[in-house]
Amino acid sequence: MIRKFKNAICIISFLFFSNANFGQDKVMIDQVIAVVGDKVVLQSDVENQVLQFVAQGYKSQSENIKCEVLEELLAQRLLLTQAELDSLVVGANRVESELERRLTYFIRQIGSEKKLEEYYNKSILEIKEDFRPLIHDQLLTQMMQSEIVSSLTISPKEVNRFYKNLDPDSIPMINTQYEIQQIVIVPIASEISRASAREKLLGLRQRIQDGERFTTLAVLYSEDPGSARKGGELGFRTREELDPEFAKTAFSLKDDAVSRIVESTFGFHLIQLIAKEGNQANVRHILIKPKVDIEVKTRAMNKLDSISNLLRLDSLTFKAAALKLSEDEQSKFNDGIMVNPSNSSTKFELDELPQEMYNTVQKLKVGELSDPFESVDEKGDIVYKIIRIKRKIDAHKADLKDDYENIEQLALSIKQQELINKWLDEHKKKTYIHIDESFVECEFLKKGWIK
Secondary structure, eight states: OHHHHHHHHHHHHHGGGTTOOSOTTOOOOOOEEEEETTEEEEHHHHHHHHHHHHHTTOOOSSSOHHHHHHHHHHHHHHHHHHHHHTTOOOOHHHHHHHHHHHHHHHHHHHSOHHHHHHHHTSOHHHHHHHHHHHHHHHHHHHHHHHHHHTTOOOOHHHHHHHHHTSOGGGSOEEOOEEEEEEEEEOOOOOHHHHHHHHHHHHHHHHHHHTTOOHHHHHHHHOSOHHHHTTTTEEEEEEGGGSOHHHHHHHTTOOTTOBOOOEEETTEEEEEEEEEEETTEEEEEEEEEOOOOOHHHHHHHHHHHHHHHHHHHTTSSOHHHHHHHHOOOTTTGGGTTBOOOTTTSSSOBOGGGSOHHHHHHHHHOOBTOBOOOEEEEOTTSOEEEEEEEEEEEEOSEEOOTTTOHHHHHHHHHHHHHHHHHHHHHHHHHTTSOEEEOGGGTTOGGGGGTTOO
């Protein structure tokens, strides 16, 4: 069971690159090898996935890795079909965030953005365009899985029993983790900068009224990188997925009307309605962020320098400094300790940190204070901070005392996988499935994939 679970996680992790061609000079004659409902699996889907696993050093314990890949792809198609039937929607922001996170990870692994481009013989923009729909489908599949297991829980007794029954070789390794304290200063744009941003948008709005295309101006001027290259289009969103002020205006627009200037927590916007369907709207926008003056940035850095000096002289504790002086509302009341948004814990692996944090943490020892540095918050706005490594947990085998949450999550994940497998077994019977004869020897087909 543990092996199967690990294989599934491995396959899910690398589905991100499932349509990438390793050799642009090699031409593959593609064909449909499976159909699930109205969705197909191509020979290239399987072949490219296998090549990815080999390149990443993945070693299957079964005789036929192609069968393992096909089984996972069939399950994904079945979940994706149901997700669409249930009208589940993945927000574009979530897709862009996940795309950037994974690209950052693989760029670190391969060495640089240029090396990644050389590896795929494509520009970074082309790589993103290729992988964006794959990320969307994967997130939608994961959302469907979450729907299936949403009511599932696990008790401490079950967690203890699960851990005690684990083979020693199956106990998972926990990567090196850090608990990080921070003091954050948020530089505020001046009224002159805010007025300049509004003035720029007024000029763009006049150009649109004079006949220029909103999409062209969005590509040229919008400061939202996720939507600018798509002409500012965000895709269908609910009110809850949008900033309140942005949503208020977006949902009040009619036809292809262009809004007046709207201020959100992200900056200033022009918004154009594309379509509304039920409780969702698809809009395009142009975002202009007020620029922070160099004097404001300098004052923020100088303030952090002064705080650092007090901390180094023991004139102030980090806890007191965070509470009194930090401008990050999430961490200031918790001794300045950062919370990992991916799992709500206080522990971070290096790869979970933004690049500038990654670089800084690598150089620090436990208890050591960083120099002030520039970073970005969750909205993409510039902030300045100093950090301190409160605790470093070296890589180790998981144990109940220090890693209960990790073991609990693993036990719950396997319990969830069992429920998902049961769901798959039930839905195989109701869904049209055809698999090419070339895979007839795959052992997994006996699990109900062929009727």
